[in-house]
Amino acid sequence: MRRVAIVGAGITKFYRNSMETPKELAYEAAKMALDSCEMKLSDIECVVNGTAPDAFDGVHMKGEYLSDGSGAYRKPYMRHYVGGGTGVLSPIHGWFHVASGMFDTCLVVAEEKMSCAYPHPAGAFLTIFDHTTEQPLYPTLIWIFAIEMNRFMTTWGYKKEDIALVAVKNKKNAIDHPSAQLPGEITVQDVLNSEIMAWPVNRLDISPTSDGAAAIVLAAEHVARRVTEKPIWIDGVGWCLDTAYWCTRDLYYPDYVEVAARMAYKMAGIKEPSKEIHVAEPYDPFTYKELHHIEGLLLAPRGKSVEMLKGGYFNRDGNLPTCPSGGALGVGNPIAATGLMKVIEIFLQLRGEAGKRQVPGKPTCGLAQAWGDLMQVGTVVVMRS
Amino acid sequence: MAKRIAIVGIGTTGFRATTPDVSYRELTYEAAMKAYIDAGIEPKDVGSFVSTAEDFFEGYSIADEYSPDQLGAVLKSIYTVPGDFIHSLASAYMMILSGIGPISVVQGLSKASNMLTLSEMLTFAMDPIYNRPLRESPHAVAALEMTRFMHETGTTREQCARVVVKNKKNALNNPYAGHSVLIDIDYVLNSEMVSFPLTQMDISPHSDGAVVVVLAEEETAKALTDKPIWIRGIGWCSDTPGLETRNWGEAIYAQIAAEMAYKMAGIRYPRKEIDFAEVNDEFSYKELQHLEAMRICKKGEAGPLTEMGGTEITGEFPVNPSGGCLGVGNLYELNGGHKVLEVVRQLRGEAGKNQLKNVTTGLAQSWRGIPTTTGTVVILSN
Numbered sequence: 062m063r064r065v066a067i068v069g070a071g072i073t074k075f076y077r078n079s080m081e082t083p084k085e086l087a088y089e090a091a092k093m094a095l096d097s098c099e100m101k102l103s104d105i106e107c108v109v110n111g112t113a114p115d116a117f118d119g120v121h122m123k124g125e126y127l128s129d130g131s132g133a134y135r136k137p138y139m140r141h142y143v144g145g146g147t148g149v150l151s152p153i154h155g156w157f158h159v160a161s162g163m164f165d166t167c168l169v170v171a172e173e174k175m176s177c178a179y180p181h182p183a184g185a186f187l188t189i190f191d192h193t194t195e196q197p198l199y200p201t202l203i204w205i206f207a208i209e210m211n212r213f214m215t216t217w218g219y220k221k222e223d224i225a226l227v228a229v230k231n232k233k234n235a236i237d238h239p240s241a242q243l244p245g246e247i248t249v250q251d252v253l254n255s256e257i258m259a260w261p262v263n264r265l266d267i268s269p270t271s272d273g274a275a276a277i278v279l280a281a282e283h284v285a286r287r288v289t290e291k292p293i294w295i296d297g298v299g300w301c302l303d304t305a306y307w308c309t310r311d312l313y314y315p316d317y318v319e320v321a322a323r324m325a326y327k328m329a330g331i332k333e334p335s336k337e338i339h340v341a342e343p344y345d346p347f348t349y350k351e352l353h354h355i356e357g358l359l360l361a362p363r364g365k366s367v368e369m370l371k372g373g374y375f376n377r378d379g380n381l382p383t384c385p386s387g388g389a390l391g392v393g394n395p396i397a398a399t400g401l402m403k404v405i406e407i408f409l410q411l412r413g414e415a416g417k418r419q420v421p422g423k424p425t426c427g428l429a430q431a432w433g434d435l436m437q438v439g440t441v442v443v444m445r446s
Numbered sequence: 447m448a449k450r451i452a453i454v455g456i457g458t459t460g461f462r463a464t465t466p467d468v469s470y471r472e473l474t475y476e477a478a479m480k481a482y483i484d485a486g487i488e489p490k491d492v493g494s495f496v497s498t499a500e501d502f503f504e505g506y507s508i509a510d511e512y513s514p515d516q517l518g519a520v521l522k523s524i525y526t527v528p529g530d531f532i533h534s535l536a537s538a539y540m541m542i543l544s545g546i547g548p549i550s551v552v553q554g555l556s557k558a559s560n561m562l563t564l565s566e567m568l569t570f571a572m573d574p575i576y577n578r579p580l581r582e583s584p585h586a587v588a589a590l591e592m593t594r595f596m597h598e599t600g601t602t603r604e605q606c607a608r609v610v611v612k613n614k615k616n617a618l619n620n621p622y623a624g625h626s627v628l629i630d631i632d633y634v635l636n637s638e639m640v641s642f643p644l645t646q647m648d649i650s651p652h653s654d655g656a657v658v659v660v661l662a663e664e665e666t667a668k669a670l671t672d673k674p675i676w677i678r679g680i681g682w683c684s685d686t687p688g689l690e691t692r693n694w695g696e697a698i699y700a701q702i703a704a705e706m707a708y709k710m711a712g713i714r715y716p717r718k719e720i721d722f723a724e725v726n727d728e729f730s731y732k733e734l735q736h737l738e739a740m741r742i743c744k745k746g747e748a749g750p751l752t753e754m755g756g757t758e759i760t761g762e763f764p765v766n767p768s769g770g771c772l773g774v775g776n777l778y779e780l781n782g783g784h785k786v787l788e789v790v791r792q793l794r795g796e797a798g799k800n801q802l803k804n805v806t807t808g809l810a811q812s813w814r815g816i817p818t819t820t821g822t823v824v825i826l827s828n
Contacts, residue, residue, distance in 0.1 A: 062545040082575065114507040115528075121502045121571040124528050125818045128684045129691075135702055138684040138820070139533050142526045144508040150525055154537070161543035188507045302514045302524045320521050434511040 065159045066285035066292030067152070067444070068278050069098030070405040075242040075273035075393030076176075083118045083174040084130030090274035090398075091132045091170050098278050098288050105278070106164040108133035110140045111151035111171040113396040113433070116185035119177040131170040131276075143302065144189075145346065145433020147171065148275075148400010149440035153298040155279045156442075165281045172274040173395035182270045189435065191305070203267070207259040209312040209436055210349045214261065216313040217364040219352075221261055225252035226370055227348040228265050228390055234377060235387020237417035240402070242393030243269050252348075266348040271393035275401035277408070291412045297329030297443035307435045318357030318432065321439035325428075326359075329443040334359045338443075339424030340410050341381060342403035344431040345388040354430055355383060357439065382420040385410065400431035404442060411446040451542050452667035452674035453826070455485025455660030456790050460622040461653040461774050464559040470504070470656075474555055475516040477656035481551070482518075485660040486670055489518025492660075493547010496534040497526045498554040498779050502567050505560060517553055517658070529682075530812045531657065531783030532822035536680050538661050548666040552659045554783035558652035558776070572817050577689050584816035585649065589641035591694050592731045596643070598695035598745075599738065603643055605749030606730040607634035610647050612758055613727060613766050617773025619799035624653045624775045634730075648730040653775020657783035659790075675790045678807070678825045679713065681706030685819035692819055697732075699821035700739035700811060707809075707823040716741050717763065720825065721805040722792065724785035726813040727770040736811055737765065740823070759800060767792065767800045782812030782822055793828040 071093025073079075073086055081089065087110075095102065110124055110131050120126045124140030131138070141147070141154040148171050155169040175182040186202040213219065226249060235244035247265065255264040285292040299321035303310065310316075322334070331337045343354035352366040360381060361369055369375065375383040386392055386406035389399050407427035409415040430441045457480030459465075459473050468476075482488060497513035506512065510526035513519070523546065527534045531554035538550035561567060568584040595601065608631060617626030634647040667674040681703040686692050704716070713719045723742060727733035734748035742763065743751055751757060757765035768774060768788035777784055789808035791797045807827045814820040 062543075115501040116507045120574060121567055122500055122528070122814070122818065125571065125684070125687050125814065125820060126573060128820070129686050129688065133684050135683060135685055135698065137682050137703075137706065139537065139682065140528050141537075142528050143510055154525075157537075157540045157544040157546070160545075161540035163540055163543070185507045188505070189511060191512075192505070300523050300525060301521055302510075302519065304515050304520045305512045306515065317521065324523070434508055437511060 062160050063162060064282040065156050065279055065295050066282065067295065067408050068280045068285050068288045068292055069094045069100065070277045070408050071097055072240050072275040072402055072405055073273050074240045075271040075395055077242065077269065077271060078176040079174065079272035083172055084127055086174060086272065086274040087127050087130035087170050087172040090276040091168060094276035094278050100278060100288065102132050104166055105132065105168045106166050107137040107158050108168045108170065109151065109154045109158060111147040111397040112140065113142065113144055113147050113173055114185050117173055117175045117178050117182055127172060132168055143433060143438045143440065145396055146400065146431040146438040146440040147397040147433065149404060149429055149431035149442055150300055151397065151401050152277060152295060152404050152442050153300055153440065156295050156298055159279050159281050165284050167279040168276065169279060170274065170276045171397040171401040173397050174272040175270040175395060176272050203259045203262055205436065206347055207262045210261055210347065212312040213349055213353055219367050222249050222253060223367045223371060224348050224352065225249045227345065227351045228252050230376060231345060231384050231388040231390040234385055234418065235391025238387045238392050241387055241391055242271050244387060244391050262347065268346045268389035268394035271395040273393060273395035273398045275398045275405055277401065277405060293408045293411050294445050295442060296445050297325035297331065299324030299441040301439050303437045305435055305437065307437060312436065314363065315353055315357035315439065317437060318354055318430065318439035319359065321441045322358045325441040325443045331443065338426055338428050340385060340407060340420050340427040341383045342386060342406050342429040343383055345384055345390050346394055348390065351384060354432060358430060377420055385418050385420050403429040407444050411444060449543055450664040450676055451539055451661055452676045453659055453790055454662045454667050454670045454674055455481045456787055457481030457484055457658045458622060458787055459655045461655035461777065462624045463651065463653055463775065465654040470555055470557040471512065471516045473557065473656040474553055477658040478517050478553065481658035481660050487549060487660060492549050492551050494538065494541045495519040495522060495524035495551045496537045497524065498529065498531050498534045499526050500528045500779055503778055517551065530814055530822045531780055532786065532810065532812050532824050533682055535659065535786065535824060536682055539677060539680060542661060542663050548663045550661045554780040555656045556777040556780040557654050558778060559654050568816055573688055583641065585641045585644060587689065587816050588729050589644040592644055592729065594694035595731055595735050600746050601734055601749035603635065604631055605753050606648060606734065607631045608752050609727060609730040609733045610634045610772055613770040613772040616759060616767055616800060617769025620769050620774065623769045623773050625651050626769060626773050644729065650728050650771035650776040653777055655777060655780065657780060657787050659786060673794045673828065675793050676827050678827050679707035679711030680824045682822040687818060689817065697735045697739035697821065699819045700736045700813065703821045703823040704740035707825050711825045720807050720809050722764040722767060722802055723809040723811065724768060724788045725765055725811045726781060727766060727772050728776050728813065728815055730772065732813065733765060733770065740811065759802065764802055767802060778815065782810065785810035785812055786824060789826050793826060
């Protein structure tokens with residue numbers, strides 16, 4: 062197994078309704094990533110593409126459609142996919158292309174254009190449920206998250222106004238992110254007063270639907286050292302899927318995140334994650350999910366994350382900054398691209414190149430995580446400078 | 447490459463035109479159980495799983511949700527490749543090399559009979575701005591390509607028809623095949639014209655089924671089985687998705703993918719160093735075009751070779767002894783899985799009446815179908 066580094070990265074702006082085609086978004090991110098490390102497409106040996114349901118972009122086999130936009134023309138090219146967790150699976154998929162010794166360089170592109178699904182991408186989620194046992198109930202995506210949030214709150218006695226602090230924190234962090242779609246200074250009261258979508262989920266508890274793309278360049282050690290003075294190493298990867306029969310699980314705790322995290326920690330040689338991880342980007346498509354994932358990642362004791370949140374532990378200047386980018390709630394949530402945006406945020410933080418978003422204390426070890434499917438998949442990447 | 451990796455278990459349901467008696471999950475379960483028994487392992491021994499699925503083929507958004515349970519992969523490392531089965535095989539191969547675990551499982555599935563509007567769905571894969579407004583049927587795209595291929599290579603319509611006759615005949619002796627029949631060239635030429643010069647019999651009809659393959663690194667493989675089938679080379683490549691930018695006469699994707707696999711396997715003269723091939727033949731001319739792209743035949747030579755019986759089971763270079771897509775059925779993203787399955791059966795000496803004599807190296811090649819230009823190749827040895 063060889064060491065693999067991220068040497069370059071690029072993100073497009075995230076929009077509600079972009080004028081670019083999905084292919085153009087992928088091209089833009091791929092070009093930015095290559096330019097950032099002064100590499101050319103001819104230096105790239107293989108391409109991997111991460112993008113979530115075909116229904117969003119409105120193209121069947123959309124991996125094929127995106128291939129030339131992603132720079133894969135006449136190259137080995139493969140798409141991978143685990144629903145919402147795709148974005149953080151992307152660097153993992155690229156990682157073993159290089160770690161296996163098959164390729165020395167790999168371009169990883171993640172793209173999503175949700176606005177193609179008309180009138181609203183939520184329609185694409187109507188067909189994610191089991192055709193026999195669930196679809197006849199006409200569930201929407203927000204319903205099942207309302208169930209999960211309720212269970213999470215009930216188990217630990219968390220209050221809605223406490224969880225709303227996540228939206229306040231992330232949207233404020235996003236003000237400094239150049240790609241951000243929904244940054245802003247809001248208050249807990251704004252969250253509580255926003256429209257109730259399915260109790261206890263309010264409108265401001267949910268990340269927006271977005272169009273956008275992100276890309277990174279991976280290189281084997283001997284190439285990375287030539288390309289850059291500041292390679293960021295992928296030291297641990299983990300991913301895991303729980304059963305599709307989500308009704309059979311207790312939803313208060315994400316086992317799948319813990320299993321994936323333990324796999325990544327073991328590979329990276331991390332024994333005490335809450336001490337050894339300096340900055341984290343847990344997936345936050347809903348406010349409660351950030352806390353749910355922080356507990357699953359073993360970064361906070363179970364049932365204690367809200368207390369720590371209230372004490373400012375997860376703020377940008379706190380002990381363990383989480384979502385310093387602004388996360389899905391602030392920057393936007395073009396599913397696969399969000400996960401890779403989080404990986405790129407850790408990349409920039411560890412390099413000390415995050416600008417106004419830079420967390421203090423020169424972090425050397427960070428983590429990005431995503432989640433998806435039917436509350437079922439965890440993907441985790443641990444990176445070091 | 448230091449580590450060698452082998453296929454140590456295979457399992458399949460066989461392939462049928464319709465399967466109203468079982469769900470797609472039951473198809474996978476049956477193939478998985480057979481593969482695990484064949485390899486002598488249990489799901490708990492497996493380090494990583496890869497499933498192969500495309501949303502619209504499966505009838506779900508986010509189809510990968512339904513991959514873990516029937517494979518025994520709950521709370522394990524599994525993800526989905528929306529590509530060909532051989533793409534997934536390559537992923538599993540790379541994961542073992544990267545140290546994720548000594549054993550990896552690859553699953554693929556076709557439940558094409560569930561799809562009511564298959565042709566419309568394929569049209570939906572075309573570029574929504576430049577190509578879809580032309581309202582072309584996928585068969586019209588294939589017909590254009592066939593015309594260009596015949597023009598460039600001098601291949602005749604009869605030679606293409608000969609591929610259909612051969613493959614459907616080979617399928618008669620394959621217990622897994624769903625579309626075997628004994629016909630002659632005239633029958634193919636006189637069948638209904640779909641899009642000139644493509645007739646109904648030139649097009650492979652769809653089938654349902656599942657394939658599961660177990661991979662293991664060298665030491666584990668030797669401990670598990672006496673007949674490991676080694677992966678010597680693997681390659682995959684995507685040309686261009688746009689209709690306006692592609693090379694219509696040649697299968698560039700198959701050429702690049704094959705060269706990648708040859709380089710890895712150390713093969714310089716594929717015709718001599720490989721004993722037989724399972725080649726994608728979703729349309730009759732594709733078998734010939736792919737053979738030429740992979741340097742197994744020179745340009746323009748595949749047609750005459752087929753005409754003279756050189757690619758029959760008894761010929762000098764047997765192609766699609768299983769019956770191929772034309773005889774077994776078009777399995778979409780599982781096409782590569784069927785090819786790998788057949789090469790493994792041949793190399794193990796388990797191919798029954800279709801068994802080739804003294805074969806040591808076989809090639810499995812697949813293509814993702816209209817409108818794509820994505821191909822995969824794997825070279826296996828016993």
